[in-house]
Amino acid sequence: MRRYFARKLLVYALTFVAAVTVNWMIPRFMPGDPVAAMVARARVSQPEAAEAMRSYYNDLFGFDEPLWQQYLHFWGALLQGDFGISIFVFPTPVGDVLLDALPYTLGLMIPSVLLSWFAGNWIGALSARRKVLDNTVLPAGYLLTAMPYMWIAVILAWAFGANAGWFPISGGYSLDITPGWSAAFALDALHHWVLPFLSLFLVALGGWAIGMRNMIIYELESDYSSYLSALGAPQRLIRRYAFRNAVLPQVTGLALQLGVLVAGALVTEIVFAYPGLGSLILASIQNQDFFLLQGAFLFIVIGVLIANFLIDIVYVVVDPRTRTGMAGGTS
Amino acid sequence: MSTLPDPAPETAAAPAAPSAPAAKPGSEWLHYAVRNPKLIIGAALVVILLALGIAGPMLLDNDNPNEYVGPQAAAPDGTYWMGTTTFGQDVYAQFVHGLRSTFLVGVVGGAIAAVIAMVVGFLAGYRGGLVDEVLNMLTNIVLVLPALAVLLIINAYMGVRSVAVQGLFIGLTSWPWAARAIRAQTFSLRTREFVDLARLSGSGTWRIVFREIAPNMSSYLFMMFILLFGGSILIASSLDFIGLGPTEGVSLGLMLQSAQQWSALQLGMWWWFIPPGAGITAIVGALYVANVGLDEVFNPKLRES
Numbered sequence: 001m002r003r004y005f006a007r008k009l010l011v012y013a014l015t016f017v018a019a020v021t022v023n024w025m026i027p028r029f030m031p032g033d034p035v036a037a038m039v040a041r042a043r044v045s046q047p048e049a050a051e052a053m054r055s056y057y058n059d060l061f062g063f064d065e066p067l068w069q070q071y072l073h074f075w076g077a078l079l080q081g082d083f084g085i086s087i088f089v090f091p092t093p094v095g096d097v098l099l100d101a102l103p104y105t106l107g108l109m110i111p112s113v114l115l116s117w118f119a120g121n122w123i124g125a126l127s128a129r130r131k132v133l134d135n136t137v138l139p140a141g142y143l144l145t146a147m148p149y150m151w152i153a154v155i156l157a158w159a160f161g162a163n164a165g166w167f168p169i170s171g172g173y174s175l176d177i178t179p180g181w182s183a184a185f186a187l188d189a190l191h192h193w194v195l196p197f198l199s200l201f202l203v204a205l206g207g208w209a210i211g212m213r214n215m216i217i218y219e220l221e222s223d224y225s226s227y228l229s230a231l232g233a234p235q236r237l238i239r240r241y242a243f244r245n246a247v248l249p250q251v252t253g254l255a256l257q258l259g260v261l262v263a264g265a266l267v268t269e270i271v272f273a274y275p276g277l278g279s280l281i282l283a284s285i286q287n288q289d290f291f292l293l294q295g296a297f298l299f300i301v302i303g304v305l306i307a308n309f310l311i312d313i314v315y316v317v318v319d320p321r322t323r324t325g326m327a328g329g330t331s
Numbered sequence: 332m333s334t335l336p337d338p339a340p341e342t343a344a345a346p347a348a349p350s351a352p353a354a355k356p357g358s359e360w361l362h363y364a365v366r367n368p369k370l371i372i373g374a375a376l377v378v379i380l381l382a383l384g385i386a387g388p389m390l391l392d393n394d395n396p397n398e399y400v401g402p403q404a405a406a407p408d409g410t411y412w413m414g415t416t417t418f419g420q421d422v423y424a425q426f427v428h429g430l431r432s433t434f435l436v437g438v439v440g441g442a443i444a445a446v447i448a449m450v451v452g453f454l455a456g457y458r459g460g461l462v463d464e465v466l467n468m469l470t471n472i473v474l475v476l477p478a479l480a481v482l483l484i485i486n487a488y489m490g491v492r493s494v495a496v497q498g499l500f501i502g503l504t505s506w507p508w509a510a511r512a513i514r515a516q517t518f519s520l521r522t523r524e525f526v527d528l529a530r531l532s533g534s535g536t537w538r539i540v541f542r543e544i545a546p547n548m549s550s551y552l553f554m555m556f557i558l559l560f561g562g563s564i565l566i567a568s569s570l571d572f573i574g575l576g577p578t579e580g581v582s583l584g585l586m587l588q589s590a591q592q593w594s595a596l597q598l599g600m601w602w603w604f605i606p607p608g609a610g611i612t613a614i615v616g617a618l619y620v621a622n623v624g625l626d627e628v629f630n631p632k633l634r635e636s
Contacts (some may be wrong), residue, residue, distance in 0.1 A: 011468065015475045022481060026488050142623075146561070146616030148568045150587060151608025158604075177340065221632065256508060259477035260581055266479070267569050271591060285487055285574050293487055300480045308475055 001316060001323055008312050012305045019301040023294050024074045043077035044085055068294070083298070084291035088283050095294035097280065098224075102299070104172050109265045110192065112200035117206040119201075121250055125243050128216035137209055144206025149264035153199040153271035167195045196272045201263055204257075205210060215246035248319055255311040257302050271292025360550075363628045370624025376617035380610070384434050387427025396424040396581050414602035418595050422475070423583050425581045426606050433564055433614065436498040440563025444509065445504025445556045451506070452513025453540045457521050475506035479569055486575035494577045497570065498631040501563045509555050516551060520544050550629035554622055561618040568611050583607040 075309030077084075083094035127137035144152075160170030173179060173189045219225060219242035228238045277296055284292035316322045364370055391402060399419040407414040411572075413422035455466040485500055486492060520526060521544065529543045545552065569586025570576060572591070586607035590596070595603040 011471045011475065013470070015472045018472055019476060019481075022484065026484055115498075140621050143612070144615050144618055147566060147612045148572075148584075148608060150569070150572045150591070151604075154587070154591070154608065155597060155603050157585050158601065162599065163594055176381065179625065256474070262477050263479035263566070263569050267572050272572065281483065282573060285483075290487065294484065296478050296482050300477055304475065 003314070004316070004322055006139045008309065012309065016301065016305060019298065020075065020078060021071075023297060026070060026072070027294075028199050076297075085279055086284075086289055086292045088287040088289040089225065089290055094291045097292060098277065098295050099255035101280050104271050104274060105265060105269065105278070108196055108200065108269070108274065108276060109261065112265075113261055115205065116201045116204035119253055120205045120246065121212045123205070124209040124212025125216050125239070125246070128213045128221060132211070137213065141206040141210040141213075144202055145210065147203055148267075149199065149203050150271050152203055152265040156195050157271060158201050163197065168192050169195065170273040192272075192274070196268050196274050199268050199271075200261075202260065202279070203264060207251065207257070208253075212246060212250060216242050216248055219243075219245050248315075249313060251315050251318060255308050258307055262300055262304060296325050342461070350446055360628050364625075367628055369620050370628060373617045373619070373621025373624055376613060377621065380430055380614055380617075381434055383427055384430030386425075388431060391424050391427070392423065393421075395476070396421065396428040400424075404598070404600060413606050414600070416589070416603055416613060417595070417598075417600070422586075422602055422606060425586050426583070426610060428581050429583040429607060430587055430610055430614075431565070432577065432580060433584075433611065434493045435494050436501065436567040436582070437560045437564040437614075439495055439498025440501035440505065440567065441556055441560035443499060443507040444563070445552070448506040448509035448513055448555070448559075449545075451510040451550065451629045453517055453544065454536075455510070456517025457536060457540055457544065458516040459518075459521075463514075466510075468508045470514075471508050476504070478504040479566060482566065482570055483573065483575060486570060487558045490578075492575065492578045494580070494582065497567055497577060498563065501566050501570075505559060505566065512555065513548075513552070516548050517544055519546055535627065550625070552627055554629075557618050557622045557625070564611060564615055583610050603613045 017120070081095055085097070086092050086094050087178070089097055123137060124141075127133040138236060157169040160166050168174070172192050173185060176191075177185050177188050179185060179189075201272065216239075225238050225242060229235075266278035266281060268274070269276045270282050273279060277299065280329050281296050282292060283289070284296065336533070338490040343535040358424055380444070388394075388396075397420055400421050401419045403415065403419045404417050405411060405415045407417075407422075411421050411423065414428060416425075449580055451466050451470060455463040455470075481504055489496070517540075526543050527538060529539045531578050534542070567576075567582070568584035568587070571582050572588045574588060576582055576585045576588065584607070587604060590600070595601075
């Protein structure tokens with residue numbers, strides 16, 4: 001088990017290094033010198049921001065220093081928690097801007113990912129090898145999973161927000177309420193949360209249901225299932241065994257899907273102008289705020305790495321083989 | 332999209348390697364293919380949309396779908412089949428041009444990802460040892476990195492963006508799950524007798540891979556390409572929607588983005604935001620359904636009796 005975790009942690013550490021390197025390399029080596037172009041552009045629109053930008057880039061990229069030194073400087077600033085100053089909300093540090101948005105993104109993502117995973121597995125397991133149910137679950141699942149996240153969000157906002165008027169379609173809370181720890185705010189925030197949650201939940205649900213259905217069918221065809229039914233075991237028991245085996249790849253699948261789920265959350269937030277990381281990324285792109293964008297990128301990578309690690313721990317709990325060192329997990 | 336890295340194919344290695352090679356697998360597959368409703372419906376829908384994307388723009392008088400041609404914010408009617416935007420752009424013209432770029436980004440992204448996945452997967456699976464260790468580590472790193480976040484950074488720093496370059500970068504970031512699946516398949520094939528025989532007769536690595544191993548998993552590779560194709564379309568539409576789409580022309584994702592940006596939702600202009608999303612859903616959904624059909628054709632175990 002120690003070997004399993006050591007291996008995983010090595011991959012995650014290398015991934016983080018790769019992410020930081022990408023973050024450093026792209027502005028530095030993109031054709032057409034984007035940094036110079038950016039400083040020139042900002043000088044026109046926001047002179048005071050341009051000065052901050054120029055000195056920051058000089059510190060980071062120190063254009064007269066050798067490359068390896070620039071690279072080390074970049075790491076130095078990062079390890080001190082210095083993500084730069086936001087241009088969009090000048091002069092707030094990027095780290096603070098992102099930390100303010102983070103609760104909204106997490107509050108949207110964690111429930112929708114977990115609930116869709118559980119509900120999808122349940123529906124998938126139920127529908128496998130049951131003609132009538134399967135014939136409705138399968139097409140619905142493929143339809144949902146093929147939908148772009150932002151489109152289902154727009155449709156829901158249109159149907160239940162703009163037309164029916166049941167839910168607000170923009171923002172994380174009403175403008176006349178100040179965020180705080182009050183019941184009124186909590187209720188209001190919940191009201192705004194329903195539609196974005198629902199769109200994330202529905203798209204992911206389809207994928208999990210199909211995955212589970214296919215896995216269960218595969219398990220029901222395996223030797224141990226045939227053996228059990230030859231022994232005369234009740235169908236319920238066989239299905240329970242199949243489910244326990246089929247859930248393992250679904251746990252791995254959750255780790256594999258994290259990137260897609262984050263992407264879905266980002267575009268859904270944009271549809272609903274939900275005040276999370278997605279809306280910040282949109283604002284940073286529209287305002288050419290590259291510090292904010294790069295900070296958001298690192299936040300997402302760190303979040304995905306932490307989630308991956310948590311899933312690894314869950315995998316060890318649910319699969320006894322990893323504990324005894326018989327198998328190294330699936331990745 | 333959640334079906335893409337479905338780990339099932341790894342364990343259900345069967346479809347690629349029929350244990351008793353039929354005399355002519357091609358004709359047998361064809362026999363089942365024309366009788367498989369999922370494959371026929373899915374493939375037909377893809378072909379229809381592809382034809383619309385190719386022929387549609389040619390049949391229009393105007394080459395530029397972003398030109399202001401009609402009345403502003405008009406609902407669909409006989410002249411403008413899908414209505415017009417707030418600026419008087421023809422939504423139908425944008426839609427058919429958008430289909431074209433959507434297929435293009437899918438083909439470019441899917442093909443590049445498939446090539447990288449095959450090179451990495453075959454090499455790691457066939458060579459094993461240190462090569463496998465290194466490639467596996469690389470695969471795992473790219474797998475964990477959230478693709479869209481990387482693409483955001485790359486595209487944000489690119490001044491001029493084209494559909495082809497967008498596809499290129501999508502391909503460069505979306506290959507890992509496929510590489511892993513190919514590696515697992517290659518691993519199980521490389522100890523077969525016919526591979527040993529080829530090795531004994533002195534064939535090189537790539538010759539064995541392409542003459543002995545790849546043909547035995549051709550159906551699997553084809554299905555993998557379809558999934559990569561659909562995945563590229565979905566990633567591209569998200570990128571477009573965030574505002575990092577191609578700077579020239581139009582795509583289905585860009586249509587959704589401008590509908591969002593100019594409050595089509597609040598104005599109740601459903602004809603602006605329904606078609607592009609429906610187009611993406613139809614293409615990707617049809618690809619998935621056709622893929623399930625193909626699986627049934629290639630894999631005797633899954634055929635409905």
